[in-house]
Amino acid sequence: MRAPTGRGPGEHGSAQSVFGTVTLVQGPEALLAQRAVARLLNAARAEHPEVQISELEARAISPADLLEATGGSLFTPYCAVVVHGLPGASVEVGDAIVQFATEPASDVCLILDHPGGAKGRGVVDKLRKRKAHVVPATGPKAWELPSFVIAEARRAGVDMDQHAAQALVDAVGSDLRELAGAVSQLASDWAGTRLTVDMISRYFVGRAETSSFAVSDEVLAGHAGRALERLRWAMSCGVPPVLVTSALASGLRALGKYVDHRSSRMSDVELSRAVGVPPWKLKTLARQARSWDSAAVAAGIIAVARADAEVKGAATDPDFALEKLLLTLDAARMSQHG
Structure with missing residues (x-):
């Protein structure tokens, strides 16, 4: 590998x-x-349009390949080298x-x-000690997805509020x-318009209407009949049964956390973080x-776990298992009024 010039990062420009x-x-x-990666490469091109760009797979290269890629060319001394899949690098390449x-x-x-993950951690730790720049590539939490959607909309030149963003999610x-x-x-x-919930629902008709989350919202709201209609339509459109049990489990977990924390002296922001939902969803x-009370939520979670096993092979008819689950959840909800 070429000898360093002795100048620190950015000193030549x-x-x-x-x-x-x-x-x-x-x-x-x-x-x-x-x-x-694209932002860094674009910045490199902006600084030196003649930059030589190389993209390598860590598992497929040797130290000599890395030396060659970082050595520039006859036409330019500037190069940008991307090494993908760092955990796959050999010990020699890592060194x-x-x-x-x-x-x-x-x-x-x-x-x-x-x-991410444990593999290649030794190289990562050594790079951090040598003050390598670190850019995290960790996805948003479930309750942060609407904010991600809103930011994407701004990038694309349109506008939407939290409700429209959640509808898209x-x-x-x-x-x-x-x-x-x-x-x-x-x-x-x-282009250039404000996207609304109605616009998104029309655009994704067949997806929004058969959404597993729509089934969950209906049954948790106490609309068992509508929940069954949504479920049957979803199944006819090929929505995987495991998505329905997953959505119900997610909805019940959030509801259970809300029931446990609602008497606490928390602001809406603090409560939303404790529950794991965006603040506007607290009204729902x-x-x-x-x-629902805590006992009903607990019974519902047990029922969902049982149904999840059934749709994954423990039962012969997943559709029937889901219909039975919705009725069981409605009965659990009604039990607190008995």
């Missing part, structure tokens, strides 16, 4: 230069990791990366992609790539909690 740096993009959320990070060459931007799910793609499509079709939980 602005203080914000990406050259002369080693950046570790660490976390399991692939979309955020890819965006972080070479750590050695480079000790004093990075001032015309190299080295980007390391680590999806309910329709599409929690996968960030799918959410980003849905926002992009909406922004393309309704407050309405649901009028018909």
